[in-house]
Amino acid sequence: MNAQELALIAEGKAWTFAALRAEARRLAQQLAAFGVRAGDRVGMLLPNTPQAVFLIHAVHQLGAVLVPLNVRLTVAELKQQVRRVALRCLVHDATTALQAAALAPEAPLLDLSTADAPRPADLSDLPTSAYLHTLVFTSGTTGTPKAAMLTWGNHVWSAIASGWRLGVQRDDRWLLCLPLYHVGGLAVVLRAALYGIPIVLHARFDAEAVLASLARDRATLISLVPTMLKRLLDANGDRPLPEHVRLVLLGGAATPAPLLERALAARVPVALTYGLTEAASQVATATPEQVRAAPGSVGHPLRSVRVRVADEHGEAVPTGAIGELWVRGPVVMRGYWGDAEATARALTPQGWLRTGDLGYFDEAGRLWVVQRRTDLILSGGENVYPAEVEAVLLRHPAVEAACVVGVEDAEWGQRVVALVQRAPHAQVEVGVLQAFCREHLAGYKCPRAIWFVDALPLTASGKVDRKAAQAWAAQRVVEQGA
Amino acid sequence: MNAQELALIAEGKAWTFAALRAEARRLAQQLAAFGVRAGDRVGMLLPNTPQAVFLIHAVHQLGAVLVPLNVRLTVAELKQQVRRVALRCLVHDATTALQAAALAPEAPLLDLSTADAPRPADLSDLPTSAYLHTLVFTSGTTGTPKAAMLTWGNHVWSAIASGWRLGVQRDDRWLLCLPLYHVGGLAVVLRAALYGIPIVLHARFDAEAVLASLARDRATLISLVPTMLKRLLDANGDRPLPEHVRLVLLGGAATPAPLLERALAARVPVALTYGLTEAASQVATATPEQVRAAPGSVGHPLRSVRVRVADEHGEAVPTGAIGELWVRGPVVMRGYWGDAEATARALTPQGWLRTGDLGYFDEAGRLWVVQRRTDLILSGGENVYPAEVEAVLLRHPAVEAACVVGVEDAEWGQRVVALVQRAPHAQVEVGVLQAFCREHLAGYKCPRAIWFVDALPLTASGKVDRKAAQAWAAQRVVEQGA
Incomplete structure (x- = not known):
């Protein structure tokens, strides 16, 4: 690449590859001054800022291991992840300072808004393909966190x-x-x-x-x-x-x-x-x-x-x-x-x-x-693919969004239920949607219950949060004594 | 890649990547037994055979430097190239044995048709990007041969x-x-x-x-x-x-x-x-x-x-x-x-x-x-691009192929002349083509002479050989005393 070509446009500013490299180098030297060495894990608790991009490259320059953390997680969830990988350093900024403070007992904090002056460090830009580049926690938000080890070769x-x-x-x-x-x-x-x-x-x-x-x-x-x-x-x-x-x-x-x-x-x-x-x-x-x-x-x-x-x-x-x-x-x-x-x-x-x-x-x-x-619903020995049922619901003009999940059922193992977000101003009854499903789906695939919600729960990355939807539905079943 | 996927189809046979690798390894061990080490130059005087493909990979496995040689060159031309790069070994087969024999004083010969049994060797498949992989002679067939140094990174x-x-x-x-x-x-x-x-x-x-x-x-x-x-x-x-x-x-x-x-x-x-x-x-x-x-x-x-x-x-x-x-x-x-x-x-x-x-x-x-x-013709202070003149000639239905070159001229520096191969059964006179050129080109670009030839001279790679055409035209001018 040419050092003078554009590398980053953000916050109304622009950086060339030369500028990006210089910023990353500066940050790498800050990290080195903080004690980070090749192989150390560096947590990134940052929103989508230019500094986050610099950090990704800085960690690489040091031969350290990047651990990106989901800023939307609770402190308890973050704590579980941070403990799992034993961070040498957790990098945050003003927007994530509160969460970081709560994590201070787990990892030394580096605040980007007040970071120390950089010092010379041993930098390299030629990692081998086996170099462990990143630990990325999989998006599942419940259960034991799992950090996928991704190499530079990957x-x-x-x-x-x-x-x-x-x-x-x-x-x-x-x-x-x-x-x-x-x-x-x-x-x-x-x-x-x-x-x-x-x-x-x-x-x-x-x-x-x-x-x-x-x-x-x-x-x-x-x-x-x-x-x-x-x-x-x-x-x-x-x-x-x-x-x-x-x-x-x-x-x-x-x-x-x-x-x-x-x-x-x-x-x-x-x-x-x-x-x-x-x-x-x-x-x-x-x-x-x-x-x-x-x-x-x-x-x-x-x-x-x-x-x-x-x-x-x-x-x-x-x-x-x-x-x-x-x-x-x-x-x-x-x-x-x-x-x-x-x-x-x-x-x-x-x-x-x-x-x-x-x-x-x-x-x-x-x-x-x-x-x-993991989203598959097993009902009465039959496999129900939620996506198939959702596709039918979404064909109804009154349906804006839908999430189909399984809830425990003593008789069938799991029972199919649906959360539905109606289109603005749409008037539709549960019975109508159930009839619509019966028209287009085998009986065992039709939702036994349909609940209208204002909005489906979403994960940090904007996907429908099936686990949350399932928890909500399970709770609802309990409340209704159904 | 998957070792069981197809890598090579030739001569009615097929090799998987695993088979190709094994063949290359075997040949690398033969080369090693012959004394070839990392950094040594290995000449390849082979036609397009599976063995040539194996050799390309074998030389790579040894960390040696591949020197592909044009099998259509004369012994004198080859000698000049081989001397230039000092080969550790020249690999040939039965089809190139005669040329190779004439080169024997310049480089030890390895005949693929009678090569020794392989011996264990130190092989590597992870060259750095700076590793000098190939010396390729540029296609020019006259003047001092130049061997471009291409790295693995290239x-x-x-x-x-x-x-x-x-x-x-x-x-x-x-x-x-x-x-x-x-x-x-x-x-x-x-x-x-x-x-x-x-x-x-x-x-x-x-x-x-x-x-x-x-x-x-x-x-x-x-x-x-x-x-x-x-x-x-x-x-x-x-x-x-x-x-x-x-x-x-x-x-x-x-x-x-x-x-x-x-x-x-x-x-x-x-x-x-x-x-x-x-x-x-x-x-x-x-x-x-x-x-x-x-x-x-x-x-x-x-x-x-x-x-x-x-x-x-x-x-x-x-x-x-x-x-x-x-x-x-x-x-x-x-x-x-x-x-x-x-x-x-x-x-x-x-x-x-x-x-x-x-x-x-x-x-x-x-x-x-x-x-x-290097093909540009300088005539009377004007630049003439042969390709432009050839494009005009080729638009004439009687012209199958054309090559425009410059010949020395006392008055104009260079004079534009053309070699033309007529389409089968086409009847056309030089005057007609010259008139056709004058219709479509500025006067200084029009060929002063047009000669009909049975076929244009071609290089080994099938390109029109401009140097040969130019030499032919120059000779023609001398003969004609023009």
């Missing part, structure tokens, strides 16, 4: 394979409005540095701000999750995006079919992707042309990434049959930090990552993701 | 940037009918290994064989020079290629406009590229869509490669103005082996490679290559 291969699929063009700029503490956001920072293209960084997703920025900052690429795409279409009145936007990388959750149809009708160049933290982000991605040809498929696995649709014995099932998605290749994590048991459950001795997700390959070799296995 | 960056431009797809296969001793052929071998895709190797270019192979072996990519494309269109009756051929990478020489129009009319997905040995192959490449939008442009420089259109002081000229193309980036060679003078002429202290080629950028940032500077 990230480099991910960036290269992604670039081969999506192309890397002369005038590319990547609009980044995903949180940097999730792999989807972090991967954009690393890709942009490896490609030599600028990031247009947003502190958070705001549909109006993103639309204005697309026009002003001329991003050609943008990464979104489905909820964000929906809001963007709403705010833009279903008009096409500016012509220079060549690709909207849509991932993070199964995209409802009606939303995808709406995006295609608005000529939004959606690239659908299936990825996960444990594989350093993308595993398979369909280009906009492929999405138009087969809407809903996530396309072929990226080059160098292999996907097996496995039966219960780990054997590949025939084309068209649903099974668990197993992933292998240079993007797969080394394991979970300090958790040999979880690692052994996730990685087979042959190096396959068991994703827990379900899907199948079609005759053309395209991958279709059916459901996260 | 090749890896070239492969990555090419993949970003052209895409790397799940079912890609590259049909390789360019000689392996030129950078265009060598780069396909390295790219394929890095992408994990198979090569379909042809011993030589034969239009009928290539057409049959495209249908049978299902290659999706093929690299050609213009002469080959023309023969392919002839042999195929201007019908489209099989649908799975997604890209024809066309490089090596300025493509005549009529040929490009003909290829586009036949719906051949041509990607036009500008590249050179000193930059490890591609510098700029236009995708098939870009070629359709702006036929003749070689598109934007590849990502990480910078091109400056320089004036005589090395400053960038304005958009649209013609200047010398300077190239910079991680694909640029380290210099010429053992030739500090030539290196100093080619590389500026800032790392720019002076290509000697002329071109310009249009308003859309697309590069157009006008002419190799």
Whole structure:
């Protein structure tokens, strides 16, 4: 890359690669003065700021290990994560000072707003591919936290394979409005540095701000999750995006079919992707042309990434049959930090990552993701895929959003229930929606209960929080004595 | 890549990556037994055979330096090259045994047809990016031979940037009918290994064989020079290629406009590229869509490669103005082996490679290559671009091929003359073609003499051999006493 090319646009300012490198170097020296050495874990408790981008590169320069932390977690949750990885240093700023203070007994704090002067340090820009670059906590918000160990090789291969699929063009700029503490956001920072293209960084997703920025900052690429795409279409009145936007990388959750149809009708160049933290982000991605040809498929696995649709014995099932998605290749994590048991459950001795997700390959070799296995509802011996039931509910004009979960049932094991957010001003009764479902779904798939909610619970990354929805539904069942 | 995936198809056989690796390893051990160590130069005097592919990887495994030699050169020419680089070993087979024997005083010979049993050796597959991988002699067939030093980093960056431009797809296969001793052929071998895709190797270019192979072996990519494309269109009756051929990478020489129009009319997905040995192959490449939008442009420089259109002081000229193309980036060679003078002429202290080629950028940032500077004709103080004159000649229906060169002229410095190959059965007089040129070209650009030839002289890589044409024309002028 050329040092004088643009590397970062944020907060109304811009940095060249030379400036970005200098800022990262300065911060690396601050960290070194603070006692951080190669191999040490450095916690990042920061919102999407330029400083967070500098920190990602600074930790790399020191050969230390980046641990991005979700700023939306409670102190108790953060404490559990921080204890798990034993931080040498926790970096925060004024916006996260309160949470950081509560974590002070667990890790020495480095406040970016008052940090010490930098001192000379031993910096390197040529890490080996085995260098442990990041510990990323998987998005699950309950249970024991698991930190995926991602090497520099994982990230480099991910960036290269992604670039081969999506192309890397002369005038590319990547609009980044995903949180940097999730792999989807972090991967954009690393890709942009490896490609030599600028990031247009947003502190958070705001549909109006993103639309204005697309026009002003001329991003050609943008990464979104489905909820964000929906809001963007709403705010833009279903008009096409500016012509220079060549690709909207849509991932993070199964995209409802009606939303995808709406995006295609608005000529939004959606690239659908299936990825996960444990594989350093993308595993398979369909280009906009492929999405138009087969809407809903996530396309072929990226080059160098292999996907097996496995039966219960780990054997590949025939084309068209649903099974668990197993992933292998240079993007797969080394394991979970300090958790040999979880690692052994996730990685087979042959190096396959068991994703827990379900899907199948079609005759053309395209991958279709059916459901996260952990979201699968088992009712009376039948498998119910929440996504399928939600797709039906979403086809009803009165339904704005829906989340289908299973609640415990003494008789059936699990019972299908739905949380529904109605469209503005829509008048619809539960009975109508239940009848609508019966028209389109086998009886065992129809929700036994439908509850209207003002808004579905969302995770920090803007996905529907199925665990929260499930907890809410379970509580509701108890209250109703049902 | 997966070891069980296909890596090579040739001579009616196929090798997986595991098999290719084993063959390369075996050959590396033979080389080691022969005394080859890391850093030693290994000459390759082989036609396009599977053994040549194994050798390319074997030399790499040893950390030695590959020196591909042009099997079509005379013994005297080869001797000059071999002396220049001091080979530790010259590898040949039965087809090149005679030439090799004549070179025996210059380098120990290793005959692949009778080679010794392999012995254990110290092999490595993780070279650094600074590792000197190849010495490639530039195609010029006269003057002192110059061997471009290409590092592993040059090749890896070239492969990555090419993949970003052209895409790397799940079912890609590259049909390789360019000689392996030129950078265009060598780069396909390295790219394929890095992408994990198979090569379909042809011993030589034969239009009928290539057409049959495209249908049978299902290659999706093929690299050609213009002469080959023309023969392919002839042999195929201007019908489209099989649908799975997604890209024809066309490089090596300025493509005549009529040929490009003909290829586009036949719906051949041509990607036009500008590249050179000193930059490890591609510098700029236009995708098939870009070629359709702006036929003749070689598109934007590849990502990480910078091109400056320089004036005589090395400053960038304005958009649209013609200047010398300077190239910079991680694909640029380290210099010429053992030739500090030539290196100093080619590389500026800032790392720019002076290509000697002329071109310009249009308003859309697309590069157009006008002419190799060394081919430029200076006549009466005016610059004449042979390609421009040839394009006019080629528009005449009676002209099959044309080569315009300059011959010395006491009065004008140089005089424009043309060698013309007539279309089969075409009847046309010199006067008619001269009149045709005067209709379309400024007077000073019109050929003072036009000679009909049965065939234009070609180089080993199938390009028109301008130096040979020029020598022939000069001789002709002497004979005619003109």
